Amino acid sequence: MRKLENFPYQQVLVLGLAKSGTAAAKTLLRNGMKVRVNDKQLSEKSTIVQDLVALGAEMVLGSHPLSVLEGIEIVVKNPGISYENPVLVEAMKRKIPIVTEIEIAYQLVPELLIGITGSNGKTTTTTLTTSMLQESNRPVKVAGNIGIVATEAAENLAEQEALVLExxxxxxxxxxxxxxxxxVILNVFQAHLDYHKTLENYKQAKFNIFRNQTEEDFLIYNADDDEIEEQVKTARAKLIPFSTTKKLEEGVWTDGTSVYFLDEKVINLEKIVLVGNHNLENILAAVAAAKLAGATNEGIERVLTTFTxxxxxxxxxxKVHGRLFYNDSKATNMLATEKALAAFKxxxxxxxxxxDRGDDxxxxxxxxxHVKGLVxxxxxxxxxxxxxxxxxxxIILNAENVEEAVKVAYEHSEENDVILLSPACASWDQYRTFEERGDMFIQAVHKLL
Incomplete structure (x- = not known):
């Protein structure tokens, strides 16, 4: 198990538990830090709380009193907690640093760390990159906003094992x-303004991914995005652009028939099974990250010829009686739905x-x-x-829920039609998560068989 060698703080407040806070608290305690945990939801009877107490944590539960900041040198916050939380507002007044647990994970990874962000496509690109390395026999773990918590993965990395973070x-x-x-920075579109308050704040948070990089590092970015191209001019890392529209001497690109990394042909486009131009962008970014981390063309091809x-x-x-069903429940905004529709002819x-968030x-x-019908x-x-x-x-119809919508769409479809769930809206009016909504869609499709 890896140790925190250069973490310069001893008195730590973990604000909010859930998975990331729990993992961070355990790592800090195992490394000899004095940890105070403040969580509003959990009680002393919680197994998580009891485990942390056994490791030596001080617990403050049920509310967020400002007294939790006494003697604290740094706050590790749950990512979902707003910076308007009174404890965080006071911490900022006192100039106490506020971080999320990926800052701790970073301190544990002396080998190769790959970070991937963007408004859309993060999960696909992260999955592709990890799979390409695995298929190339490169030891790797994946964590962050996908899979296990970053700190937990970092603490348990084997020697020479890479870590890919969404x-x-x-x-x-x-x-x-x-x-x-x-x-890797894929794209930056308007999102999460309820949290970040302004589009500029949101963008600057995304651009933090390259703020501390040096000339020894690599920054893979979307050269078809003018704002990103402007922002990366301030980066010190070696720039690796990707583009679906133009040839790049020092990047990853396509000529409409093949994918190239620098001047090396990697794979023919016709072999790639993943649909959509937005996914081609994700593929180019993943190819760049994987190649820089040691993936082989053979490993990359094995992934791209099978990954759907x-x-x-x-x-x-x-495919049900000639109809092709696609689940894009993650499309919780209009941009994602626009990209999904563009994937089909x-x-x-x-x-x-x-x-209903009031969007136009x-x-x-x-x-x-090419939309012949809406349900x-x-x-x-x-x-x-x-x-x-x-x-x-x-064809314009409506349904009570996703399950009924599948049935209605099928009844009004013909052979070779695409039936696409791409909601353009969050799921919380009817479903707890977009995953639950997508699972309902999948179940309804299978009932047609």
Whole structure:
């Protein structure tokens, strides 16, 4: 088990437990730090609380009193806790550093650390990169916003094992020294403004992924995104751009028939089974990260000729009587749905709807050109019906939920149609998570068999 060799703090407040807080607290305690834990939800009877007490943690439960900051040198916060929390506001006044647990994970990884972020495509790119390294017999673990907690993975890394982290803006905002050897930034679009308050705050959190990189590191970025291209001019790392539209002498690109890393051909496009131009961007980024980390072309090809998508992210579910069903429940905003629709050329019946956040869904209209039908559900179903009417969609129907929408769509479809769940909305009006919504879709499709 790895040790924190250079962590310069001894008195630590862990604010909020859940998975990341629990893992961080345990790691800190095992490394001899004095840890105070403050959690509003858990009680003394909780198994998690009892485990931490047994390791020597001081627990403050049930509320967030400002007294928890007494004697504290650094705060490790749960990524989901707002910076408007009174304890964090007071910590900032006292100039106490505030981090998320990926800062601790970073301190544990002396070998290769790969960090991947972006508004869309993080999970797919992280999964592809990890799989390419595994297929190339490169020892690797994956963690962060996907799979296990980063600190837990880092603490248990084997010698010479790489760590691939999927990183959210919430995690990246809480960094001080965090420095991946290979950083990937896919795209930055408007998101999570309820947390970050402004688009600029959100973007700067994302750009933290390369702030501390040096000339020894690599920064893989989307050269088709003008703002990202402008931002990376301040980076000190070696720049590795990727593009689906132009040839790059020092990057990863495609000429429409093959994928190239620098001047080396890696794979023919026709062999790649993952659909969508947005996924081609993810593939290029993953190829760059994997190649820099030691992947072989053979390992990369084995992944790209078999990988059909991450669950709930434009995932091919099944072919039922000639209809192709795709689960894109992770599409919780319009941009994700626009990209999903762009992945298909054949007639498509779109299943969409969910939590009404007040968005102007008419932005979807230009992307409905090959949508032959809409089945809407949830709080936004009337809004989406109006959008479909303006877009002259021939079939406009609604359903009570995703399960019923599958049945309705199938009844109005024809052979070779795509039936696509890509809601453009969060799931919380009817489902606890987008994963639950996607699972309901998958179950409903299988009932048609």
């Amino acid at each position: 990183l959210s803006s919430f995690q990246l905002q809480g960094t001080i020294a965090f420095r991946p050897n290979i950083a 998508g991450v669950k709930h992210r434009l995932q091919f579910v099944d 054949q007639p498509t019946i779109l299943l969409a709807g969910g939590l 869904l008419s932005e979807l209209i230009p992307h409905f050109k 809407s559900f949830g709080e936004t179903k009337e809004k989406l019906e109006k959008v479909a009417e303006e877009a002259n969609v021939p």
